[in-house]
Amino acid sequence: MPSAMDHRHAVETLALERYLLGEMVDQERDAFEEHFFSCVECAEDARAAGTMRDAVAGGIAGAVNQPSGRVVRMPAPRRRLASIVVPWAAAASLALVAGYQGLVLRPGLKQLAAPIVLSPITLRPASRGEELVVFASAGAMITLAVDLGGSVMNGDTAYEIDQVNGGTIASDRVSAPKDGAPLLLLVPAALFQPGQHYVLFLKNPGNPPLTAAEYRFTVGAR
Amino acid sequence: MVRLPFHEFDQAYVDRLVAGDPETERHFTRYFGDLMTLKLRSRLRSPAAIEDAKQETFVRVLTSLKRKRSLATPETLGAFVNSTCNNVVFELYRSGSRTTPLPDQYDEADERRPGADLAMLAGEQQVLVKTALDGLPDKDRELLRWLFYEERDKDEICRELNIDRGYLRVLLHRAKGRFRERFTDQRTG
Numbered sequence: 001m002p003s004a005m006d007h008r009h010a011v012e013t014l015a016l017e018r019y020l021l022g023e024m025v026d027q028e029r030d031a032f033e034e035h036f037f038s039c040v041e042c043a044e045d046a047r048a049a050g051t052m053r054d055a056v057a058g059g060i061a062g063a064v065n066q067p068s069g070r071v072v073r074m075p076a077p078r079r080r081l082a083s084i085v086v087p088w089a090a091a092a093s094l095a096l097v098a099g100y101q102g103l104v105l106r107p108g109l110k111q112l113a114a115p116i117v118l119s120p121i122t123l124r125p126a127s128r129g130e131e132l133v134v135f136a137s138a139g140a141m142i143t144l145a146v147d148l149g150g151s152v153m154n155g156d157t158a159y160e161i162d163q164v165n166g167g168t169i170a171s172d173r174v175s176a177p178k179d180g181a182p183l184l185l186l187v188p189a190a191l192f193q194p195g196q197h198y199v200l201f202l203k204n205p206g207n208p209p210l211t212a213a214e215y216r217f218t219v220g221a222r
Numbered sequence: 223m224v225r226l227p228f229h230e231f232d233q234a235y236v237d238r239l240v241a242g243d244p245e246t247e248r249h250f251t252r253y254f255g256d257l258m259t260l261k262l263r264s265r266l267r268s269p270a271a272i273e274d275a276k277q278e279t280f281v282r283v284l285t286s287l288k289r290k291r292s293l294a295t296p297e298t299l300g301a302f303v304n305s306t307c308n309n310v311v312f313e314l315y316r317s318g319s320r321t322t323p324l325p326d327q328y329d330e331a332d333e334r335r336p337g338a339d340l341a342m343l344a345g346e347q348q349v350l351v352k353t354a355l356d357g358l359p360d361k362d363r364e365l366l367r368w369l370f371y372e373e374r375d376k377d378e379i380c381r382e383l384n385i386d387r388g389y390l391r392v393l394l395h396r397a398k399g400r401f402r403e404r405f406t407d408q409r410t411g
Contacts, residue, residue: 017391017398021369021376022264030308033261037300043257048402050260055351056370119273133281135251194244220251220280 005035010042016049120145120184123200123215131197132217142192146183146202146215157183157204164197164216176204192219231299233292240287251280254303261304265311275314279307354404362397369394 005015005028015032018024024032036042120143121134134142146159160171169191177183183202192198200215238246255276262272283306293299355363368374380390 014391014395017394020394020398021391023387023391029264034301034304037254037257037304038298039300043253043300045398045402046260047253047256048405049398050256050263051347051351051405052355052366052398052401053370054259054263055348055355056366059371060348060352060355119270121273121277133277133284135255135277135280194247195242220247220284 005031007035007039007042010035010039016042016045019046020049020053118143118186120182122147122182123217125213125215133220134192134217135220140189142187142189144185144187144200146185146200148177148180148182148202148213155204157202159183159185159203160201161187161191162199162201163193164199166196169198194219231297233296236287236293236296236299239284240291247284254280254300258303258307261307262311266314271314275307275310278310279303282306282310350405350408354401354408357404358397358400362393362400365393365397 010016010032015024016036019029019032036046121132122145123132124147134144155176156173157176158171158173160168162168170187174183195218197216197218200217202213202215235246239250258276258279259272262275266272266275283303286306287293293302355366358366365379368379369376376387376390380387383390383393385393
């Protein structure tokens with residue numbers, strides 16, 4: 001349990017700046033987080049600072065007139081991956097292709113000239129755990145990674161996304177993912193209505209006797 | 223960061239959240255989503271893990287509120303979200319320690335790579351953020367790039383600028399203040 005930090009102390013000690021610079025020990029960091037989650041004034045400052053830091057870290061800040069002369073540190077080369085992650089790597093490649101297609105097909109997103117990193121939301125069969133809540137910003141895309149749970153699909157896979165007590169909002173027939181990879185779907189958030197429940201059905205026309213898998217989720221408002 | 227109308231975390235706010243009021247839910251997820259992103263960046267390495275932890279926290283908090291139909295002290299909603307988020311992170315750590323670890327450099331975080339949220343902000347916020355950053359004095363932008371893009375060693379920055387760590391905080395404080403001022407000005411037109 002971190003000891004409490006009050007607003008005056010946070011301001012006087014430039015707590016947010018020390019937090020951003022990584023200068024706090026764990027206990028003080030925890031105390032400051034507890035504070036800014038409860039203090040509206042510090043929270044607004046923290047939200048602005050987080051936006052600024054993420055934007056700079058993401059490279060969207062323009063270059064200054066005089067280059068720093070520093071060599072930008074590149075990410076470390078990756079080692080060979082364990083076999084378990086190969087399907088996810090394949091899935092990520094598919095997601096990038098899907099993202100590219102999404103950009104080409106959506107003129108409103110053409111202004112994005114840089115690669116997009118997708119954060120898939122994993123959907124698991126309806127019987128496992130509570131219904132997932134999916135949040136999406138207006139105008140954004142939702143990346144759904146449909147966990148097939150080791151099922152082997154033959155040939156094509158048919159999917160259908162239905163609004164519970166409503167109609168079908170999307171459906172198609174696509175090539176089945178290989179080697180245990182999840183099925184990745186990049187869905188425009190505009191197709192969903194916040195607060196509504198949805199179910200995604202996955203069928204394998206190549207093996208009709210198999211029961212269609214169901215994936216339930218709720219779209220939260222953002 | 224989306225500018226949000228001021229909401230007091232009182233009984234009425236919690237009641238609206240429990241009732242599923244869309245505007246209140248939107249405020250709740252944006253406000254605390256930003257704070258959790260800031261918090262989780264130092265604890266989780268990938269944007270996907272951060273997003274998963276945020277989603278799980280929202281589910282737990284909203285489920286708990288709706289089950290109990292209230293919160294004993296509504297003004298502690300922020301503390302409740304924070305502690306729930308802590309629990310989610312601990313559970314992620316514990317579940318991670320029960321599995322075979324991947325090599326150290328597997329999926330090493332690249333902090334300069336925009337997360338999906340940042341990329342998807344393009345249509346709504348990215349232009350405003352970029353304009354606000356571009357409007358900063360060169361010295362502010364250079365400092366921010368050194369700190370958060372190039373991730374240079376802070377002591378090295380201090381030596382180059384001939385300042386101490388205390389004054390580095392002051393420079394960051396000023397740059398942050400100027401960014402917030404410009405960003406707010408743009409959003410308010």
